[in-house]
Amino acid sequence: MAPGPDDKTLARVLKNEDATRAFARQLGEVLESGLLITLSGQLAAGKTFLVRALLGALGHEGKVKSPTFTLVETYCLPGFTVHHFDLYRLADGQELHFIGFDDYLSPTTVCLVEWPERAGAKLPVPDLHLTLEALDAERRALSLVAGTPTGRRLLAQLESASSKT
Numbered sequence: 001m002a003p004g005p006d007d008k009t010l011a012r013v014l015k016n017e018d019a020t021r022a023f024a025r026q027l028g029e030v031l032e033s034g035l036l037i038t039l040s041g042q043l044a045a046g047k048t049f050l051v052r053a054l055l056g057a058l059g060h061e062g063k064v065k066s067p068t069f070t071l072v073e074t075y076c077l078p079g080f081t082v083h084h085f086d087l088y089r090l091a092d093g094q095e096l097h098f099i100g101f102d103d104y105l106s107p108t109t110v111c112l113v114e115w116p117e118r119a120g121a122k123l124p125v126p127d128l129h130l131t132l133e134a135l136d137a138e139r140r141a142l143s144l145v146a147g148t149p150t151g152r153r154l155l156a157q158l159e160s161a162s163s164k165t
Contacts, residue, residue, distance in 0.1 A: 008146040008155045012162070016138045020046060023142065024053035030157040031058070033080035034107040035150070036124060038116035041132035046140050047114045050132065051084055054112070058082070067114075071099055080108055087115040093122030127151035 014020045031054075039047040052064040058077050067073045067086040075082045083104045090096070096119050104111055105124070116123050125147045133141040146152040 008152045010144040010155050010159055012142050013135065014046075014140045014142050017049070020050055020140065021053045021057070024050060025057040026158055026161050028054055028057035029161065030154050031110060032150075032154075033110060035110045035128070035154075036105065036113070036126045037110065037128045037130065038113045038123070038126040039130045039132065040115070040117060042134065045132040045134050047130075047132055048086075050130070051112050051114070055082060055084075072104065080110055083109055083111045085111065085113040087113060087118040090115075090118040093118070093120035096122045128154060 012023070014023055039050065041047050048064075048066045055064050055075055055077075060075050060077060060082075064075075064084070065073055067084055068088055071085060071087070071089070073084045075084070085101075085104075087096075096102075101123075113119075113123065113126070116126070116129070127146065127148045128151045129145045129147060131141075131143040131145075133143075135141055144155060144158070146155040
């Protein structure tokens with residue numbers, strides 16, 4: 001998802017896994033139900049690691065499986081339910097209909113979607129779109145784009161929180 005002229009963006013370098021966990025905690029502090037968040041990046045860029053860190057920051061204590069083969073894993077957390085999707089195996093966006101994707105979108109859920117580009121135009125505009133790029137074995141470039149007014153508000157909260165640390 002390329003940012004449009006009115007989209008708010010945030011970029012930072014996550015220097016290691018601890019920095020990724022710290023970012024996940026910050027994101028978890030501003031997260032609210034009803035969100036669609038997409039995650040892009042090449043294989044091994046750290047998308048699933050970031051989701052695991054986020055779920056841990058939200059209080060999930062069990063394992064977090066990559067939904068590469070199941071397409072979706074669901075986690076019931078205090079306050080809302082998180083649906084973690086991996087669309088890597090989708091042949092085209094039409095398949096979203098067959099997995100009932102629209103039924104997962106709800107004011108009481110958060111949907112985290114890896115490989116959103118596989119859905120093409122069939123995926124709604126995300127509140128936040130995160131892109132991770134491996135710079136080397138440890139460092140990741142993180143870019144966030146807010147695609148909705150809610151996303152812009154969350155991004156402003158993340159900027160404010162990071163300026164205090």
